[in-house]
Amino acid sequence: MSEIRDKIRCDACPVLCYIKDGMTGACDRYANRGGELVRVDPHLLLDRTLAQGGPVVPFRKRDEWDGDLVADQPRFVTAIGAGTTYPDYKPAPFIIATKLNGIDMVTVVTEGIFSYCGVKVKIDTDRHVGPECAIVRAQGEPVGHVTTGEYGSQMLSLGGVNHLTHGGKKEGRVTCETLLDLCNGKPVELSIDNGVTVVVHAGEPPIVNGEVEQRMRVGCGSATIGMFAQQWFGKVDDVVVVDDHITGVLSEHQAGKVLGVTETGIRIRGRKSTPGRYFHVAEPGIGWGGTNLADPLTIVEGFDPAKAWPGLRLFMVSTTGEHSAYYVLDEALRPVEAELPPELVASVARVRENCEPALSTVLFMGGAGGSLRAGVTENPVRLTRSVKDMLTRVTSGGAPVYIWPGGGITFMVDVTRLPENAFGYVPTPALVAPIEFTMTLEDYAALGGHVDHIRPVESLRPDYGQTVGPSEENPWPLEPSSPGRRRQR
Amino acid sequence: MSERPSVCRLPDGRLHLSHGPIDLVIEAFGRKDAVRAAYAGAIDRFETILDELCEELPLIRTPADRLARVPEGVVARRMVAAVAPYCRNMFITPMAAVAGAVADEILEAMTAVATLDRAYVNNGGDIALALGPHAEFSVGIVDRPDRPSLVGTAQVTGGSPVRGVATSGWRGRSFSLGIADAVTVLANSSAAADAAATVVANAVDLPGHPLVERVPAVELQPDSDLGDRLVTVAVGTLSSDDIELALATGRKAADLLVRECRIEAAALFLAGFGRVVGELPIAGAMSVAFIPQSESERRPVYARHYLT
Numbered sequence: 076m077s078e079i080r081d082k083i084r085c086d087a088c089p090v091l092c093y094i095k096d097g098m099t100g101a102c103d104r105y106a107n108r109g110g111e112l113v114r115v116d117p118h119l120l121l122d123r124t125l126a127q128g129g130p131v132v133p134f135r136k137r138d139e140w141d142g143d144l145v146a147d148q149p150r151f152v153t154a155i156g157a158g159t160t161y162p163d164y165k166p167a168p169f170i171i172a173t174k175l176n177g178i179d180m181v182t183v184v185t186e187g188i189f190s191y192c193g194v195k196v197k198i199d200t201d202r203h204v205g206p207e208c209a210i211v212r213a214q215g216e217p218v219g220h221v222t223t224g225e226y227g228s229q230m231l232s233l234g235g236v237n238h239l240t241h242g243g244k245k246e247g248r249v250t251c252e253t254l255l256d257l258c259n260g261k262p263v264e265l266s267i268d269n270g271v272t273v274v275v276h277a278g279e280p281p282i283v284n285g286e287v288e289q290r291m292r293v294g295c296g297s298a299t300i301g302m303f304a305q306q307w308f309g310k311v312d313d314v315v316v317v318d319d320h321i322t323g324v325l326s327e328h329q330a331g332k333v334l335g336v337t338e339t340g341i342r343i344r345g346r347k348s349t350p351g352r353y354f355h356v357a358e359p360g361i362g363w364g365g366t367n368l369a370d371p372l373t374i375v376e377g378f379d380p381a382k383a384w385p386g387l388r389l390f391m392v393s394t395t396g397e398h399s400a401y402y403v404l405d406e407a408l409r410p411v412e413a414e415l416p417p418e419l420v421a422s423v424a425r426v427r428e429n430c431e432p433a434l435s436t437v438l439f440m441g442g443a444g445g446s447l448r449a450g451v452t453e454n455p456v457r458l459t460r461s462v463k464d465m466l467t468r469v470t471s472g473g474a475p476v477y478i479w480p481g482g483g484i485t486f487m488v489d490v491t492r493l494p495e496n497a498f499g500y501v502p503t504p505a506l507v508a509p510i511e512f513t514m515t516l517e518d519y520a521a522l523g524g525h526v527d528h529i530r531p532v533e534s535l536r537p538d539y540g541q542t543v544g545p546s547e548e549n550p551w552p553l554e555p556s557s558p559g560r561r562r563q564r
Numbered sequence: 565m566s567e568r569p570s571v572c573r574l575p576d577g578r579l580h581l582s583h584g585p586i587d588l589v590i591e592a593f594g595r596k597d598a599v600r601a602a603y604a605g606a607i608d609r610f611e612t613i614l615d616e617l618c619e620e621l622p623l624i625r626t627p628a629d630r631l632a633r634v635p636e637g638v639v640a641r642r643m644v645a646a647v648a649p650y651c652r653n654m655f656i657t658p659m660a661a662v663a664g665a666v667a668d669e670i671l672e673a674m675t676a677v678a679t680l681d682r683a684y685v686n687n688g689g690d691i692a693l694a695l696g697p698h699a700e701f702s703v704g705i706v707d708r709p710d711r712p713s714l715v716g717t718a719q720v721t722g723g724s725p726v727r728g729v730a731t732s733g734w735r736g737r738s739f740s741l742g743i744a745d746a747v748t749v750l751a752n753s754s755a756a757a758d759a760a761a762t763v764v765a766n767a768v769d770l771p772g773h774p775l776v777e778r779v780p781a782v783e784l785q786p787d788s789d790l791g792d793r794l795v796t797v798a799v800g801t802l803s804s805d806d807i808e809l810a811l812a813t814g815r816k817a818a819d820l821l822v823r824e825c826r827i828e829a830a831a832l833f834l835a836g837f838g839r840v841v842g843e844l845p846i847a848g849a850m851s852v853a854f855i856p857q858s859e860s861e862r863r864p865v866y867a868r869h870y871l872t
Contacts, residue, residue: 082786087567088584089618093786101585101785103737188568214600248604255573501568502611 083107151552152532153473154184154509155497170525172516173532173553179516180553181529183451190505192441193234194257195487197225198273198281199291199433201394203319203359203367204229205270212266216249217242221267227291231265231275233257239504251504257437258490258498258506271361277437278491284361290430292394296323296364297352299394302429303422304330310418311390311401313339317356317374318394319365327351340382341389344374364393371400378408390419396426436489439471439498443484443510450525451512457522458512459484467514467522470552472497486510492549513552569614571607579603583614586666592674592683593699602674602683609673613639613666624658625789627651631658639669646755649826650763657789664730664758667692671754682722685754688737690730692754695722703729718750726828728754732761733833739781739788739795743810744768744834747818750842751827760818760827768814768832775800799835807835815839 081096085105092100094107106113152171169184198204204221205211211219211231219233238250256263262276274282281288293299296318304325307314313336314325325331326339328351345356356374360367368374371391378387387404401419402410415423448455461467462484469476469486472493476486490498499507520526569583579590588610592602616637617624623631624640628651635641635658642665643658650656667685671692674683682699685692693701703718720726732738733746740762747765751757770776777798781790784797802810811834818830818841829842 089615090584090621091618095784095786098784102587103585245604248607259573496572499570499572501570502607503568507570 081110083110083112085112087112151473152182152184152511153470153494153497154186154511155472155494170528170530171532172529180513181516181519181524182511182513182553183519183524184509184511185447185450186499186507187441187443187447187510188501188503188505188507189441189443190240190503191236192239192254192439192506192508193219193232194254194490195222195438195440196231196233196257196275197436197438198229198231198275198283198288199227199431199435200229200281200283200288201227201292201319201365202229202271202283202288202361203365204231204273204283205267209270210268212268213253213263214249216246218246218250218253218265221270227294233265234506247504248502251500251506254439254506255498255500258439258508259496260491275435275437277435279435280433281435286361288433290395290397290427291433292318292364293396293426293429294394295321296394297321297328299323299392299426300325300328300351301330303426304328304334304336306422306425307390307419308334308336310416310422312337312388313341314390314392315341315343315371315375316392316394317364317366317368317371317398319357319359320354321348322353322356322364322374324351324353338382339387339389340379342376342379344376363398364395371398372402372410375410378404380408383408390415392423392426394426395430396423399423437491438487439490439506439508440485440487441506441508443469443486447510448484452523452525454523461514461518461522462512466518467512468552470511470513472509473511473552474549475552511552569611571610579606581606581610581670583610586614586663587688588667588670589686590670590674590684592678592680592694594678594680594682598678598680602678602680605673605677606670606685609670613669616640617662617666624662625787626657628656628658639665642668642753642755646753646759649824650759654763654766655793656759656763659789660762661755661759663687663690664692664728664754664756667754668728687754690754690758691728693720693727693729695720695727697722720750724828725752726750727752728757730754730757730761732758732765734765734796734799738762739784739790741766741790741793741795742769742814743773743776743796743799744814744832746833747814748831748833749818749827750829756826760821760830764814764818764821764830764832767817768810768834770802770806770810773802773806775802775806802835807837810834811837811839815841818842 082093085092085094085100087105088102090101094100096107096109099106152169171182171184173180173182207221207223209221210217211221211233218238219231222230222232224230234250234254239247253263257275257277260277262274264272264274266272271284294302296316299316300314300323307325316323322343322345324341324343326336326341331351343353343356345353348354357366357368359365362368363371383404385404385406385408389402389410392399399415401413401415403413405411448458452458458467462469462478469478469484471486471488474488474492476488479485497509501507569581572580574580581588581590590606592599617639620635620637620640623635624643628644628647631644635644640658643661646661646665647656647658667687667690671683671685671694675694680694681696682701683694684701695701699722701720703720728751729748731746731748732740733744734740734742735745742765744765747761747768749757749761749764751760776796778794778796780792781788781795782792811832814832818832821827822842827842832839
């Protein structure tokens, strides 16, 4: 019967509506268009015209439309709002064909549900945020841990399947909420066991124990000596750059030796590494140079009377130039604080100037190695291979990603390069992140893609979805070779 | 296979839960930890709500006076209770109260775990309200959803028994047997308001009128609970007398519901004209929308709720 033939059963939700051609289901989100189930609610498109200053077609419902005006616009369909067909034995919600410089390109668009995912947070600060492996908490729940630090930065690893699904129910929910907020560019307060409380906000300065971190250190204490030795030489007799990692001493350091700085007989606490370089001069903390020092003289044991002299000028500075002090030795060779001479004030300013603005940065990391691939191709491993062979380009909300080598499609993306509120979540709990696979039609067919489900980008009605301009720092997703311009901060 | 329920925060902080046809916008007010707990409660409850309903879908699509058994699901039971007062006198299925019942259920899940100043759960225009004794909600009413501008606001205070607001009409998402553009009902629960709005909107009618186009519901939605009953798909330009007559029958139905204490108030809209029944605390410009000054100002009216 024709009535049976012209209706389809929608299995996008458990209601399982029968939908007639030209009608929508009970949700108004899925419709039957000529026997095909399509999703009709807003879905995000990147429109290159916006970025190139071309004519803008406003996003609004229109009774009639000028198809030509829209069809010529380069348009990239992101996965944001695309939905998914998990578990994806069905083709991905959108498989879109575009012509680029005469070559047929295909973009497979889906939202991935990632229960194996997390974020890596880089916090530009010298301050000790907590011991390595310490638990990081949000709302009191464990959501991750402190991992190995990087140069000038502290690193956190948050989320992951253990916190999301293997911990308590509340732990999973809070972890999911934390990841979602971080990925969508919202500030999140985290507290670290035996460490600090830090507010992380992607692309913004971190706030450590209530203080906004302004600058990254210029280098470790030893590196700072190397960089500024020449500028200090002659203006002062000795310089100590206080740093929790490596504290540097000018008169003993190779840089000082080369310049011919006289020995001062200064004795520094801590463990001497190589000449002029000291480890562990104090405990980590939020004082001078990431140590717990409020008074830097604590690390100066004294001066060798055979080498030091009354009137010796000692300059102490932290690696960020945030702390500095100037001392002159008295008759008993005890340092007495004095006013910083103007030329050293300038040098402190120079250290500061060389410190880059401190930021928190958040990379989302997730593995698309699972069934999601089946929405792209009938033989999932071929998608993995195609990505590894660089035949298929992966983007997330149109932003470039880094694909981790090895098995699966494990990718990282800077969350600030995606359009706003690109991430969502499901109560599993798991994060929902957009992911797009772009390749030539030829390659798509070769890897066993759902070629019969490809539709041209022009078939998306002009009022379909929500159109935004691409981020100018991102390369245009359909042109793998075009470099993006990083935002100047 | 099925999409799972989705949860997200709208840019302004409101909670948005959606799963299939259910689309909730939720906002709670109160202490930060209470709001957080309430949202968590809503999310937890939401996870299975559609699945529960779908398990009993054939049952809750049957006319309420012919139910083979009492449903097991608590939401389905709310639906049955909401339509029970009507089922002896007319055709009605528990589905008439599904949106309101879901809103009530989620709101209760929130207030059970947190003490809030006030909160609302808006299920596509069917709204459940929680109000402390001194709290107040201002429910904005818009005449054209595609051109949102407030034509009036209804003040709902903690002292009043109103805890639910719902709208029904043939221009809305669900089918209607009547011709009302919109009927907005205030009642003591969202499910009660939902069922009553359906009943009153059905009553605003001109049976057999040549300018009203109707088709069997199954032709639009093969699995509609309304079966082959005729639902309104278009209404031509009606004469003032016709409008008057249709609103009068609707008003009579609404009057009865107010007198039986099933609802607190109702506002009926048809072709630019409106009627208010009961104590509808509507302020300001609403009267303008109700009684156009001249024929030329007459226009189709949708009622939609925007909470402010």
